[in-house]
Amino acid sequence: MDLLKISEKRRKIAFEIIKRLELEEILRETGQPYLVGSVSLNTVIKRDIDFHIHLDKEVSPKKAVDYVKEKLSKKVKNIKIKSYEHLSGLVMGFDYSYMGKWAIDLFFCTEKPDSAEHDRWIKPLLTEEKRRVIIQLKYYYLKRKLLRMGMSYNIYEGVLKNKVDNPEKFETFLEGKGLSLDYFRKRQGKKED
Numbered sequence: 001m002d003l004l005k006i007s008e009k010r011r012k013i014a015f016e017i018i019k020r021l022e023l024e025e026i027l028r029e030t031g032q033p034y035l036v037g038s039v040s041l042n043t044v045i046k047r048d049i050d051f052h053i054h055l056d057k058e059v060s061p062k063k064a065v066d067y068v069k070e071k072l073s074k075k076v077k078n079i080k081i082k083s084y085e086h087l088s089g090l091v092m093g094f095d096y097s098y099m100g101k102w103a104i105d106l107f108f109c110t111e112k113p114d115s116a117e118h119d120r121w122i123k124p125l126l127t128e129e130k131r132r133v134i135i136q137l138k139y140y141y142l143k144r145k146l147l148r149m150g151m152s153y154n155i156y157e158g159v160l161k162n163k164v165d166n167p168e169k170f171e172t173f174l175e176g177k178g179l180s181l182d183y184f185r186k187r188q189g190k191k192e193d
Contacts, residue, residue, distance in 0.1 A: 001098055002129070003045065003132070003135045003136060003139055004132060006045070007038075007044045007045060007131075007135050008021075008042070010044040010045070011038075011039055011042055013047075013099045013100075014039045014044060014049050014096065014102070015039070016099075017096060017098050017102060017104075020075075020098065021072065021075055021096070022071075023104075023106075026068055026072070026192065027051060027053050027073045027106065028060050029056035029071075030053055030068065030108065031054050031064065032054045032105075033053045033106075033111060034051065034052045034053070034119075035053070036051065036052050036118070036119050037049075037050040038050075038138075038152065039117060040119050041126060042126075042131065043126075043131060043134050044133050044193075045135055045147075046103075046147055047101060047102040047103065047140050048098050048102065048104075048105075049051070050105050050106075050107070051097075051105070051106050051132050052055075052109065053106060053107065053109065054109060054110075054111070054112045054113060055109065055110055060110075061088075061089050061090040061108040061109070062090065062112065063150070065081055065090050065092050067110055068092060068106065069081075069092065072094075072097065075096075076093060076094050076096060077093055077094075079093070079094045080092070081093075082135045085089065088110040088111050089107055090107075090108050091105055091106065091107045091159035092105070092108070093105045093107045097172075100109035112123065118153065118156075120124065122156050122160060125161075126160070130159055133159050134155055134156060134159050134160075135164050137158075137159065137164075137166075137167065137170055138152060138155055140155055140167055140192045141167075146181060146185065148184055149184060151184055152173060154170075154177070154179070157172065157173075158170050
């Protein structure tokens with residue numbers, strides 16, 4: 001199985017979904033949207049699209065969520081909202097079926113999101129070989145239902161900053177950070193990354 005080709009195909013589908021929903025145009029009405037994560041970094045294994053939106057000063061997270069929810073109401077059902085007060089924002093999440101079931105999360109925040117900075121340090125280090133390793137590790141942990149709650153970020157950090165290139169080295173890397181796979185297992189049933 002060629003995981004690089006799967007990632008490329010899924011990334012293309014993700015951009016088609018963004019266009020079909022007119023997400024960027026709608027989100028720009030509330031602030032500055034940043035496409036982050038696997039679609040931005042071209043490491044898509046899980047069908048997942050993430051935007052972080054730095055809201056305009058006059059737009060509250062609630063006002064933004066209400067606006068976007070209304071704009072998407074004819075195309076999307078079962079929108080869920082979760083508050084992240086410690087991060088000054090709200091997350092709107094929903095599933096969208098197009099060439100498979102996709103999870104879409106929109107994080108509306110009043111402060112510029114760190115995620116945009118995370119992607120900035122990652123992109124220059126993301127060679128084709130490192131991308132291949134990241135995709136393989138993400139696939140490995142997705143199949144074990146552990147690609148959740150920050151696992152992807154840890155994979156990027158392990159591969160790009162610590163020369164991790166297989167699951168054994170990755171798990172050693174996690175232990176060095178005071179984490180283990182149990183940390184991610186305990187979060188089963190919670191939203192995946």
